[in-house]
Amino acid sequence: MINIVGAMFADEREARQAMEALSETPKFNGTTIFQMSLVKRRDGELKLCNNFESEYLKSNVTVKGGLIGGLVGILGGPIGALLGGAAGTLLGGAADLDREDTSKTLIEQAAQRLEEGDLALIMSVDESDEAVLDRQLLKYNVFVVRYDAETIAKEVEAAEKRARETAE
Secondary structure (H helix, E strand, O other): EEEEEEEEEEEEEHHHHHHHHHHOOOOOOOEEEEEEEEEEEEEOEEEEEEEEEEEEHHHHHOOOOOHHHHHHHHHHHHHHHHHOOHHHHHHHHHHHHHOOOOOOHHHHHHHHHHHOEEEEEEEEEEOOOOOHHHHOOOOEEEEEEEEEEHHHHHHHHHHHHHHHHOOO
């Protein structure tokens, strides 16, 4: 199953170590990491710190098209600014479009949990067993959330549509 995984760190050194370790071996034990973006909340905005695309991305049609870039853009880019500057408010409405239960989406959780100075490693991952990646991440002081990539793609699309409509 292809998931979008968000790993939220309070320690920048640990976030960078985790990204480096996962970049070195993006395919392990039935888990394939396609893309990763490291973002940091600074001055009330999310700033992109680092990107990684594995060689496996090219062969996977499902995650092509910049899903991670779209998600990061919504969390901290001009779309968020266009719709009022607060990613949590923006995404509350977009998330309702495809919500199956009352839990918060990855987008909402990332927007609400990242405080000034915190970092998030956002990844697109094909995983047969979620525990495999979790074991790699739990070496660090991290909070992990995971959602189906298809659901997140719909949220990104809905948020981008709302941004276009608002701009008009």
